[in-house]
Amino acid sequence: MTQAAFGPKLATVLREGYTAKTFRADTIAGLTVAIVALPLAMALGIASGASPDKGLITAVVAGFLISALGGSRVQVGGPTGAFVVVIFNVIAKHGYDGLLIATLLAGLILILAGVFRLGQIIKYIPHPVVTGFTAGIAVIIASSQVKDFLGLSVDKVPADFIPKWQAYLGAIPTISAATVAVGIGALAIIIALRKLAPKLPGFLIAVLVTSTAVALLKLPVDTIGSRFPDIPAGLPMPSLPEISLAKINAVLPSAFTIAFLAGIEALLSAVVADGMAGTRHRSNQELIGQGVANLGSALFGGLPATGAIARTATNIRSGAKTPVAGIMHAVFLLLFILFATDLMAFVPMATLAAILFMVAWGMSEYERFLALLRMPNSDRSVLLLTFGLTVLVDLTVAIGVGVTLASLLFMARMAETVEVDASGKQDPDLDSEDLDQRLALPEGVEVFRINGPFFFGVAGELLDTLRRLGAAPRAIILRMRLVPLLDASGVQALEEFIRQARIAGAKVILSGVQPQPRSMLERVRLGDGFGKVFYAADYADAQSLASSLLDEKSMPDRDGEEDE
Known part of the structure; x- marks a missing residue:
């Protein structure tokens, strides 16, 4: 293993010399990211079919390990929207222990991918495939929040997209006006702050305002406390789930999906961070750090984790210089878990639904999606097929079919570019191609x-x-x-x-x-x-x-x- 490919960036930073000025900048950035991550982690935990504390545990444990052991200077990790669909399905089919086993296996897969230097493979995933399944996940996330945003009375929401919407349409008469008002109010606050004061933590302000309004006005809306009355405070002791060969075989396909998503999102986020901060990440070390973080998250009962593009961008804009900023973000979230967990009970479910609507909107990358629709039929077909399969069938199927179709179409286009000239004439332009272009x-x-x-x-x-x-x-x-x-x-x-x-x-x-x-x-x-x-x-x-x-x-x- 060479130092160029491996070695945590935190170690590099400490060797270079770490000053008090840098620590102040990292601490401020870490606090800012923690404020953004707090409501988001709770919302993602609930949307995944778990509970808000699971999202916070993931943000603390995995966020700490990704920054401490990863290959990027400014990457921030934790639960993300890309996992919501997969986690929800794994919990529904195999229970929470099944999810923990799948996360442990995914962590091992990521570590092996890093050790065997597979960090560059991300470059060969066709862009229409990435955009298609990301937009598909965004649609699924938004759809999963309709019940809480409208306050619908639905005993059990189906997992599949079309039956889910059929259940929603059947429950329209049960819409709660108070719940809708809270959800719309939260959305309005977030959107207004993004336009008028983008540096303020819109998610957290929406949570604080709507929670206060619900408590003071005693509005009849569902809250985290009414949905999850027994949320534990603090971090649990690490432990292993009950593992058997049968359970491993059952969740192994989901483990590969989790590892694939974690690897793609982490490396994409690291590339974005490089562009914003002028740094250069180590892709193989990043995969190893992500793998260890998923192992740690599973041991503490958390969810799968990866690099979070929005939180990483916030970290950079807030002045982060080193991985210490990501570590401090985890420390601030841990303080909340230890001393302020009871405050979660007042947060309206409609507000978390509004937050996830905004997350889904950001994931959709609608401008890039529309740009790809202007591309030739081959690229457009890959985009729409991947998007449709993600929403209507399965994420794993969508990725497999999308990559396969993109590869076949690419080979077909390459064949069309080969021209056989039977005239025997040489290309004069090629002969004149200079041998030393630097003259x-x-x-x-x-x-x-x-x-x-x-x-x-x-x-x-x-x-x-x-x-x-x-x-x-x-x-x-x-x-x-x-x-x-x-x-x-x-x-x-x-x-x-x-x-x-x-x-x-x-x-x-x-x-x-x-x-x-x-x-x-x-x-x-x-x-x-x-x-x-x-x-x-x-x-x-x-x-x-x-x-x-x-x-x-x-x-x-x-x-x-x-x-x-």
């Missing part, structure tokens, strides 16, 4: 040649190469004349590369772009007339354009973090 390259300009189809994994290689250069160049030329195909995943990868380059203060020039890739880029507003990227007809024009751009007003340089 006459202006100072402050970097160049990359892409040869072949541009897919999701290429951007990571480009970004890694860019980071190894040290000081960021002022302009980057991407030579794309030999790129015959650009699909939706490739577009997303190129968008990310351009975004990272702009953050670093570099302008991007695309040279010799063929018609199909150019058409795909125009669909996502990366065409020639949108001002985000420059186009050149060939490499000579790109060099001339780069020189003219450097002659303009000085562009800011930003050194990327030189990380292990």
Whole structure:
């Protein structure tokens, strides 16, 4: 194991030297994230078919371990919406002990994935598949909260999507006006604060306002206390569930699903964190940290956990510098569990439903979903099929079918790009391709040649190469004349590369772009007339354009973090 691939980032930070100033910044960030995570953890615990304390236990134990042992400097972990569907189904089929066994197995799978260096596989998951099942999960989460938001009297809500809505429609006469008022009030508070005062903790303020209103006005609405009257205070003692070979076989498919979701969301969150904070995560160490965190969560009776994109972004915006911020977030949540658990009893269920509506809305990534609908039929088909199977059938089936279909369509498109020329003539353009593309390259300009189809994994290689250069160049030329195909995943990868380059203060020039890739880029507003990227007809024009751009007003340089 090399240090470049393994080793917690916390250890790296401590070796570099940790100051009191940094600790203050991390503590403030940790407190801010804890305020955001508190109502969210309770809501996710309930939505998963467990109880609010299970969500808080997960946020404390897994949040601590993910920050302490993970491969990202600013990642924050805990329960997330992606797990809600899987957890609910596992508990319904195998009981809570079955969930704990599945979580333990998922933790072991993640550790093995990290040890065997599978952290880069995330780059090869087609983007339409990720967006499709994420949007599908968002629909399922929102649907699961309709009963509590409207105060419907339904003895048992079916697990499947269509029967669930049939039960809701049949119970419409039982809608509670007081419950709906509380839910709408909570939604209004959250949305208003996001627009008017986005730095304030909207979720927590909604909880405090609606809980106070319900208590003072004595409104007849369901609360956490009425639904869960015996919530224990503090952390339980760690223990193992009763494990047998039969139970392991029964929950093993769910364990792989949990591990898959945890790995995808954790690494996606780490990539987002790198883009925001200018850091670089260790993907294999991140998987190991996530695995240990899931083992720890299961031992304390918690839920599956992974990196949480929204909480990680909040952590960065709040000034977090190191993994200590994530650790402090767990410490503040632990203090709440130890000394303020009784306050949970006053929280209305409708408020938690409103919070989860907002979580589902954020997960839906509707803008990206709509952008993918503008893609060719192949990418659109993968997106809609994955989305439909996630909502109507099963998450595991949706991922498997989506990845398989995307792979088959990709191979079909690749076959179409192969041209057999029987004329015996050589390509004069290929013969004239210069062997040393750095000759006459202006100072402050970097160049990359892409040869072949541009897919999701290429951007990571480009970004890694860019980071190894040290000081960021002022302009980057991407030579794309030999790129015959650009699909939706490739577009997303190129968008990310351009975004990272702009953050670093570099302008991007695309040279010799063929018609199909150019058409795909125009669909996502990366065409020639949108001002985000420059186009050149060939490499000579790109060099001339780069020189003219450097002659303009000085562009800011930003050194990327030189990380292990």
